[in-house]
Amino acid sequence: MQIIGISLVEHENCYVVGIRPEGAVLAGFAEFPGGKQLLPESTSETAVRECREETGLQVEALRLLHQEQFTYEHGEVLLDFWQCKLVDGQSPDSLQAPWKWIPRNELDSYSFPPANAVVLEQIRISTPVD
Numbered sequence: 001m002q003i004i005g006i007s008l009v010e011h012e013n014c015y016v017v018g019i020r021p022e023g024a025v026l027a028g029f030a031e032f033p034g035g036k037q038l039l040p041e042s043t044s045e046t047a048v049r050e051c052r053e054e055t056g057l058q059v060e061a062l063r064l065l066h067q068e069q070f071t072y073e074h075g076e077v078l079l080d081f082w083q084c085k086l087v088d089g090q091s092p093d094s095l096q097a098p099w100k101w102i103p104r105n106e107l108d109s110y111s112f113p114p115a116n117a118v119v120l121e122q123i124r125i126s127t128p129v130d
C-alpha cells in the first residue's frame with residue numbers, strides 16, 4: 001500500500017487546488033498538493049515537502065483532518081490529509097501556476113478523486129482558521 005501525505009492549505013477561506021497532469025494516475029482530476037511518503041519522513045513532513053516542491057508555498061501542518069484508505073485500479077492508498085497554513089511571512093502570491101487559490105464554496109464545482117469525498121465534506125462544514 002502506498003502512503004500519501006496531502007496538504008489542505010487554507011488561507012482566507014481559500015484552498016490550494018491543482019489539476020492532475022496528463023500521464024499521471026487520475027489525470028484530469030482536481031487535487032490538493034501531495035504525494036508519496038519518502039521514509040523516514042512522517043506524512044505531515046511529506047505534505048509540507050510536496051507542497052513546497054509542487055506549489056512553491058512553505059506551509060506548516062496543523063492537524064490531521066482525515067485519514068482515508070482507498071483502493072484504486074492502480075493500487076491501494078492510505079491518504080493522510082493534513083490541515084496546513086502558510087508559515088509566517090509566506091505570501092499567498094508566491095503560489096506557482098497552474099495551482100490556484102479556490103474559495104471553499106467553489107470546491108464543489110471541481111471533480112476530485114473519489115478518495116477525497118469525505119474530507120471535502122469535512123472542509124465544507126468546517127470553520128475557517130484565518
Ligand SMILES: Nc1nc2c([nH]c(=O)n2[C@H]2C[C@H](O)[C@@H](COP(=O)(O)OP(=O)(O)OP(=O)(O)O)O2)c(=O)[nH]1
Pocket residue numbers: 004006024025026030031032033034035036072077079113114115116
Ligand atoms: N496529491 C494528491 N493525490 C491524491 C489526492 N486524492 C487522491 O486520491 N490522490 C491519490 C492519487 C495517487 O494515487 C496518490 C498520489 O500519488 P502521486 O503519484 O501523485 O504522488 P507523487 O507526486 O509522489 O508521484 P510521482 O512523483 O511518483 O509521480 O494519491 C489529492 O487530493 N492530492
